[in-house]
Amino acid sequence: MTKPRPKVLITDHTWPDTGVERGILAELDADVVEAPAADEESLIEAARGADAIITCFANVSERVIEAAGTGLRVIARYGTGVDNIDVGAATARGIPVTYVPVYCVDEVAEHALALIFALERGVTSYDRASRGGGSALDTGLGTRRISGRTLGLIGGGRIGRAVEQRATALGMSVLMHHPSGRDGSVPLPRLLAEADYVSLHLPLTDGTRHLVNHEFLAAMRPGSFLINTARGPIVDTAALAQALNDGPIAGAGLDMVDDAESAAGHAVLEHPRTIVTPHVAFYSDESIASLADQAARSVVDVLTGREPANTVS
Numbered sequence: 329m330t331k332p333r334p335k336v337l338i339t340d341h342t343w344p345d346t347g348v349e350r351g352i353l354a355e356l357d358a359d360v361v362e363a364p365a366a367d368e369e370s371l372i373e374a375a376r377g378a379d380a381i382i383t384c385f386a387n388v389s390e391r392v393i394e395a396a397g398t399g400l401r402v403i404a405r406y407g408t409g410v411d412n413i414d415v416g417a418a419t420a421r422g423i424p425v426t427y428v429p430v431y432c433v434d435e436v437a438e439h440a441l442a443l444i445f446a447l448e449r450g451v452t453s454y455d456r457a458s459r460g461g462g463s464a465l466d467t468g469l470g471t472r473r474i475s476g477r478t479l480g481l482i483g484g485g486r487i488g489r490a491v492e493q494r495a496t497a498l499g500m501s502v503l504m505h506h507p508s509g510r511d512g513s514v515p516l517p518r519l520l521a522e523a524d525y526v527s528l529h530l531p532l533t534d535g536t537r538h539l540v541n542h543e544f545l546a547a548m549r550p551g552s553f554l555i556n557t558a559r560g561p562i563v564d565t566a567a568l569a570q571a572l573n574d575g576p577i578a579g580a581g582l583d584m585v586d587d588a589e590s591a592a593g594h595a596v597l598e599h600p601r602t603i604v605t606p607h608v609a610f611y612s613d614e615s616i617a618s619l620a621d622q623a624a625r626s627v628v629d630v631l632t633g634r635e636p637a638n639t640v641s
Contacts, residue, residue: 334379339386340366348620380627390417402630425640426626431618432610437490439609443581475499480523488529520547532559545571557609560586569595583609
């Protein structure tokens with residue numbers, strides 16, 4: 329009897345096609361199915377009979393996992409965080425959850441610095457003014473020299489270290505706070521009081537959700553900027569909206585806004601002292617190719633009986 333082809337469901341992706349993944353999954357002669365939509369009901373239908381699920385931002389809930397049935401053998405995340413996957417439900421069924429820890433370190437580090445430069449140099453303000461026929465020097469946000477300023481990094485993983493290396497080369501002083509308090513970590517109150525730019529490089533967990541709240545923002549140095557290229561929910565959007573209007577911060581560079589459709593989210597998006605990008609800090613041609621390759625290879629590893637490189641413990 330001919331062995332059935334394994335079914336691999338790709339729930340969602342933000343790049344043009346899945347050619348890299350399909351090329352690797354061809355080793356399995358897999359039937360690769362892309363979900364028509366990322367809502368739970370669509371994923372439940374698409375997941376039926378799946379041997380593997382690869383997901384980007386879609387929520388792989390317990391119901392989706394249940395719908396796949398007993399043949400589901402692996403859930404692979406395009407990326408580092410797995411907060412959109414019900415890891416507990418997967419683990420209870422003996423299904424490994426894989427992730428890709430290293431693929432966009434350079435990209436996120438560069439994006440964080442790009443936001444700092446754009447804010448401090450008033451790039452978007454000058455751009456808007458120039459397109460409207462203006463050219464006044466005071467159009468910017470009180471431009472200062474970046475060299476000699478202090479950058480505060482919250483999170484000392486690969487990306488935080490990459491930002492530190494680049495910032496030091498640019499003549500900036502760097503303070504780093506790591507929640508674990510490991511060597512070289514400075515207390516958070518000191519970092520907030522001294523840093524001209526506070527850049528977040530943390531995973532989203534119960535402990536980091538709304539880490540940036542009213543108290544956090546009130547403790548920041550007057551005239552400083554908040555940079556978030558991590559996860560949106562680390563920042564309390566309502567608190568940020570208030571701080572942008574009332575101080576002490578001068579502005580914010582955000583790679584996404586949590587709850588963007590709320591009144592506070594809209595206020596942050598429309599504020600003249602914010603720069604917002606649509607969760608693209610990870611993106612480059614090279615990073616996407618690496619991400620797709622590693623996520624698909626973890627599926628091939630599991631379905632061929634090999635240990636995948638990175639699983640959630």
